[in-house]
Amino acid sequence: MIGMQCAIEEVDRMGGLNYAPPEGRATKELLQAIMTADTPQIASAAISLWIESQPKFPTPSEIRRIISEKNSEHRERVNAEQRPQHNCSECQDGGMRGGKLQGRAAGPWEFCSCRAGERLRAKDPQAVEESNVIREKLLGMAQTKAVA
Numbered sequence: 001m002i003g004m005q006c007a008i009e010e011v012d013r014m015g016g017l018n019y020a021p022p023e024g025r026a027t028k029e030l031l032q033a034i035m036t037a038d039t040p041q042i043a044s045a046a047i048s049l050w051i052e053s054q055p056k057f058p059t060p061s062e063i064r065r066i067i068s069e070k071n072s073e074h075r076e077r078v079n080a081e082q083r084p085q086h087n088c089s090e091c092q093d094g095g096m097r098g099g100k101l102q103g104r105a106a107g108p109w110e111f112c113s114c115r116a117g118e119r120l121r122a123k124d125p126q127a128v129e130e131s132n133v134i135r136e137k138l139l140g141m142a143q144t145k146a147v148a
């Protein structure tokens with residue numbers, strides 16, 4: 001959501017278009033449609049797109065549609081930026097892979113063959129062994145539970 005003032009400025013930018021909505025209710029609907037933009041930049045981009053291609057004022061539903069598309073594009077971009085980028089898909093750069101307790105991929109931890117794995121092996125040679133001790137304990141607990 002953006003503020004009312006931002007939306008009013010965007011409506012002002014459309015002053016040169018034909019068939020301006022009458023003051024009051026219709027304008028308010030248009031303002032509310034513009035305010036659904038996630039950011040002022042999105043509102044501005046949507047209105048620019050409209051002004052450049054259309055001779056007349058948009059309806060609130062037309063504006064909502066354009067802004068909703070631009071909101072989705074924006075959210076996807078933000079998500080992509082926030083998603084952590086791992087060099088290694090096997091260990092997510094942690095240096096160890098495996099360690100699954102159950103399922104087809106179940107197995108002990110091992111050093112990954114990537115650079116993160118090499119680094120971890122050099123820095124903490126016991127890491128795999130220690131993690132496997134913990135894994136065995138967890139497995140033991142799971143089995144005890146299953147028996148009981």
Ligand SMILES: [Zn+2]
Nearest residue numbers: 088091112114
């Ligand atoms: Zn790796």
